[in-house]
Amino acid sequence: MKKKIKVAVLFGGRSGEHEVSIVSANSIFRALNKDKYDVHLIGIDKLGRWTSVSSERFLAHSSNPRGLDLGASSNTQWPVAFPSEISMIDIDTKSSEQKFDVVFPVLHGTYGEDGTLQGLLELSQIPYVGSGVLGSAVGMDKDVSRRLLHLAGIPVVPTRCYRHHQFQKDPDSILKEIADDLGYxxxxxxxxxxxxxGVAKVKSLSEARQKVTDAFAYDTKILVEKGVDARELEVSVLGNYFPKASIVGEIIPTHEFYSYEAKYLDENGAHLKIPAEDLTPEMRTRITELAIKAFQALECCGLARVDFFLDRKTNELYLNEINTMPGFTNISMYPKLWEASGLNYSELLDQLIELALERHAERSQLKTSL
Ligand SMILES: Nc1ncnc2c1ncn2[C@@H]1O[C@H](COP(=O)(O)OP(=O)(O)O)[C@@H](O)[C@H]1O
Ligand SMILES: [Mg+2]
Structure with a gap:
């Protein structure tokens, strides 16, 4: 019998998307073919501590992420900053033979999707699903990714970027500069x-100061962008060197914009349209071509969901952002778009694991010195 591939599914994490990650991991764990994979679950709590979770406990609690307490277990560890140990992070067994064949970091946002975890996995020489250090970090930073997209000739919304120290020095003139440049x-x-x-729509000078200050609570660097009255179109991309794109989907928020509330707090906060309707064949082609071009320009690998704005008035298309570890629950846009493009959830996971192994094998061949 062929040896099973030993997969570590990492979930939770030190980010605002901790709960979503647990639900994504629940769907992934259920769908991974157990004849093919020996699956281990490793939860990361909100303080960043790692713990192995039995499949029984995970299945019993993870469909309601608030029911899964990751901090309480006795085998909880801080991630070890020691490469050879990370490869043995399987806490159930103490044997060094228990190295994982591949890690699936089902982690969204900071310390999971931003290149930091990817760096840890690089050091420990374990193949992992998704983009590498650079692609993950660039995909996470909306300022750097916009600059690279612009260089690649991909249209982005008119944007300005400010640092906190700059804003603190002279907030009034910066707020005036933004309004003069972008309008409301x-x-x-x-x-x-x-x-x-931290995302907010600013409609007048009177609310500008507070909303800009609020955004600075989450990062020392913020973006301000011209508000477009836009349809929100999304495409799933899959592959390493020859990425392919899915059909185009649309998110229709029922709120003023696709806010945190619309995403997670209101069950009816948004509708998914798969495929997106009322698009010309030329527009569909343009969107999928730009999605692949962006995936390559931003050094992505494995997977990414690429999000666009289509201006309702001018029909102008802009690339909004790229997500290198998009939501992955069985009702999330990324897998749903693939399903509608003829690739089911379980096959999609197989391909992602193959892509991870392929990338690692290729990079392992490279010389690191003369
Ligand atoms: N320039 C913009 N014009 C219109 N709506 C925007 C703009 N930027 C963001 N939004 C709205 O805010 C949502 C979240 O912004 P986004 O840049 O996608 O951040 P996040 O990475 O948090 O999803 C978008 O899905 C959209 O509804
Ligand atoms: Mg977004």
Whole structure:
């Protein structure tokens, strides 16, 4: 019998998307083919401590993420900053033979999707699903990714970027500069965040100061962007060197914009349309081509969901952002778009693991010195 591939599914994490990650991991754990994979679950609590979780405990509690307490277990560890130990992070067995064949970091946002965890896995020489250090970090930083997209000739919304120390020095003139340049409404957002945390729509000078200050609570760097009255279109990309794109989907928020409340607190906060309707074949082609181009320009690997704005008035298309570990619950846009493109959830996981192994094998061949 062929040896099973030993997969570590990492979930939770030190980010605002901790709970979503648990639900994503629940769907992934259920769908991974157990004849093919020996699956281990490792939860990371909100303080960053790692703990192994039995499949029984995980299945009993993880469909309601608040029911899964990751901090209480006796085998909880801080992540070890010692490469050879990380490869043995399987806490159930003490044997060094228990090295994982591949890690699936089902972690969204900070310390999971931003290159930091990827760096730890690189040091420990374990293959992992998704983008590497650079692609993850660039994908997370909306300022750097916008600059690279712009260089690649991909349209982005007119944007300005400010640092906290700059704003503190002279807030009034900065607020005036933003209004003169972008007009109202504009959007303010932390450069490194997700789930719409810290994102606000600014409609007048009277509310500008507070909303900009609020965004600085989450990052020392923020973006301000011209507000576009736009349809929100999304595409799933899969692959390493020859990425392919899914069909195009649409998010239709029922709130003023696709806010944190619309995403997570209101069950009817948004509708998913798969495929997106009322798009010309030319527009669909343009969107999928730009998605692949962006995936490559931002050094992504494995997977990414690429999000666009289509201006309702001008029909202008802008790339909004790229998510290198998008929501992965069985009702999330990323896997749903693949399902509608003919690749089911379980096959999608197989491909992601193959891509992780392929990338690692190729990079392992490289020389590190003369
Ligand atoms: N420039 C903009 N114009 C119009 N709506 C925007 C703009 N920027 C953000 N939004 C709204 O805010 C939501 C969240 O912003 P986004 O940049 O995607 O951040 P996040 O990474 O948190 O998802 C978008 O899905 C959209 O509804
Ligand atoms: Mg977004």
């Amino acid at each position: 409404p504009y959007f303010v957002k932390p450069a490194n965040m997700g789930s719409s945390v």
